[in-house]
Amino acid sequence: MDVENFRNYCLSLPHVTEKMPFTTLKDPYSRDVLCFYVGSKWFCYVNIEVFDRCCLKSEPDTAEELRTRYNGIRPAWHMNKRHWNDVYFDQDVPDTKIRELVRQSYDLVRTSLPKKEREALDT
Numbered sequence: 001m002d003v004e005n006f007r008n009y010c011l012s013l014p015h016v017t018e019k020m021p022f023t024t025l026k027d028p029y030s031r032d033v034l035c036f037y038v039g040s041k042w043f044c045y046v047n048i049e050v051f052d053r054c055c056l057k058s059e060p061d062t063a064e065e066l067r068t069r070y071n072g073i074r075p076a077w078h079m080n081k082r083h084w085n086d087v088y089f090d091q092d093v094p095d096t097k098i099r100e101l102v103r104q105s106y107d108l109v110r111t112s113l114p115k116k117e118r119e120a121l122d123t
Contacts, residue, residue, distance in 0.1 A: 001089060001095045003048055013038070016038055016106070018037070021033075021035055029047055033046070034048045039109075039117045039118070053087060053088045056084065057084055058085055058108070059108070070092050074086050
């Protein structure tokens with residue numbers, strides 16, 4: 001998977017927007033982070049220059065199970081490690097599994113939006 005295919009998949013999900021919210025930070029890695037949002041919350045982020053990993057939300061039990069099953073899935077850096085995983089590209093996680101995990105993250109975040117915001121997306 002390359003960055004354009006990954007980006008296109010994320011943007012294919014309903015009501016997804018993208019932003020680069022960290023462009024003013026001093027850390028070079030953070031400046032190149034692209035976040036994908038559903039409503040007001042992000043469900044995924046990826047560095048578009050390095051394209052080494054993406055960060056995705058999971059249910060806590062699922063997050064732990066994924067870390068056990070795949071070497072390329074680890075607790076997310078700078079996120080709540082109970083809910084967020086870093087999923088590394090070009091390791092032992094197949095592209096189909098990565099797309100599945102992106103969709104699960106999207107679904108989790110979308111259902112966590114306030115009711116009014118969820119309803120606005122559905123109109």
